[in-house]
Amino acid sequence: MTNELLETTIAAVREAGTRIRTLGTRPTTAEALTAGLKANDDAVTEVLEPLLTAALPGSGWNTDEHGEGPMPAGDWWVVDPVGGNLHALYGLADWNIGVSLVRDGRPVLAVLHIPLTGETFTAVAGEGTLLNDEPVHVSTKTDMSLALAVTGQARPTRDPAAARRAGAAITAMMQHALYVRASVPVGHQLAQVAAGRLDLLWQFDNLRSHIAPVLIAQEAGATVTDLDGKPWQITSTGYLAAAPGLHAAALDILRPLS
Structure with a gap:
């Protein structure tokens, strides 16, 4: 996994975070809710898909966030365009943009960006996790x-x-x-x-x-x-x-x- 591919992914995800169109609109009908969710997902996908597929020629693209089960062989970008999309619509802070690269059924790269706090989590398989370029670690609790x-x-x-x-x-x-x-x-x-x-x-x-x-x-x-x-x-x-x-x-x- 190259640093260039990781940096490209980080830049793309951060750019996508600036494109959310319906932040805090607080829809009150089912039609408005559906339209707002779609507008946010579309805005993020329009940024990410061309940048990431160009960065890794031949890679596949998957935005079925509720999908499950095995994936085909090869390289696949698996994208949750707006995790917590409802929160974005209603003006809450807990929403993010997440991208993983799955290679032959195993995740090898991940980026999760939280636009409202400016936090970007990154991981490459076997290389640890960074938060805004600084290593982070899970709790040491035992109780x-x-x-x-x-x-x-x-x-x-x-x-x-x-x-x-x-x-x-x-x-x-x-x-x-x-x-x-x-x-x-x-x-x-x-x-x-x-x-x-x-x-x-x-x-x-x-x-x-x-x-x-x-x-x-x-x-x-x-x-x-x-x-x-x-x-x-x-x-x-x-x-x-x-x-x-x-x-x-x-x-x-x-x-x-x-």
Whole structure:
């Protein structure tokens, strides 16, 4: 992986962050909400797609943020144009632009940019995680009673069984952790785990939009497994990303619910 490709990706993502068209419009109808979400996604894609595909000739392009499962062979840019797009529309700060490069089914590069704070997280497989060019590392905590835990609703669902499981997991974690947050976007929360600001995150789904921030958390030292304790893959159905000293305890809490 060349520094030039990483720098090109960083510059493209930062440029895309300036193009959001509907920041803080606070739509009040379904039609306005849909239009605002699409306008933001389109604005970011219009910047990123030509720059990134030109930087890596022959690469594929995937913006199916809710997609899951295996990916084709070769190089693929996997882009979540606006993670937390709802937050951008309603004037909240927790939204970002995330890009990963998946090579033959494995993430090798990730950039996540948070425009309103100016923070840019980057990771290259095997080379660690940087926040604005400075190394970051996950928490060193070992006591679950001091853990700051987080999960999120990765995609809208009204499935009763999924809602019950999510609620049961939050209830179970609240009996052990210091603090439990349920928030989106998932990528934003994973970046906070990477920076040691939060201690663990779990999900009962594993979407395309999670690939970049999972790599960022891994390269910052997080232990990332599926909910059976096997190493995370892009084909996993769910996962836990945690500080190494907390992972086993958190997995014991979550495994019965998976």
